[in-house]
Amino acid sequence: METRDPETDDLAEEAPPGWVLRTPTRWREIWPVPVMAVLLAAVEVLGGIGFGGVFALVVGLTAAALTTAGAVALFVTSWRAYDEQTVEASWRGHVTHVVVAVTTGGVVALATLLVGLPFGMLFGLVALPLTLTSARAVPRFDHLAVMWAFGVVGAICATLAVIGLTVDDVSRVQRPAWIAGGVFALFSAVIVVHQFRAAARAPLR
Secondary structure, eight states: OOOBOTTTOSBOOOOOOHHHHTSOOSGGGTSHHHHHHHHHHHHHHHHHHHHOSHHHHHHHHHHHHHHHHHHHHHHHHHHHHHHHOOHHHHHHHHHHHHHHHHHHHHHHHHHHHHHTOGGGGGTTTTTHHHHHHTSSOOOHHHHHHHHHHHHHHHHHHHHHHHHHHHOTTSOTTHHHHHHHHHHHHHHHHHHHHHHHHHHHHSOOO
């Protein structure tokens, strides 16, 4: 569909996609998200310590390591996009942001579920598809990233649900949370199908 300038009736220049408009143009736009990711990593470590037990500590430290790696990747790609100011650099930054976002959401969801706190499933993974629906145009990569995130987390949730139902050594705190994760596994299957169909209709960029 053609868009015309209402004043000149000439074809109007198409607006750049949102991921281009989000390219940092000032230094202070680079560091806030990476810093928040580092703070989240600190919370994950404190949560692992506060929850008690070796298992919770290992889960917290692993989640923090993955989140910190994401923070570093965000900073590097954002700085390069700011420095280069090219479409390709902006796209690399966008891809990194999407990958880090879905990975962080999955890590937090699984970490909290593993230690017996299923409310963490609501973080990121439930809200992420809603953010895609509010965008003017969502690249195919975004839909595929969400699809894979839900697929992986859903598969792990289904595995934990089976373990919770069949293994006697699971603690009384973890068992109900792991079984409840089976509900999220079903929800994930629906999201995977929806995002796959959306990806087929979405623009490449």
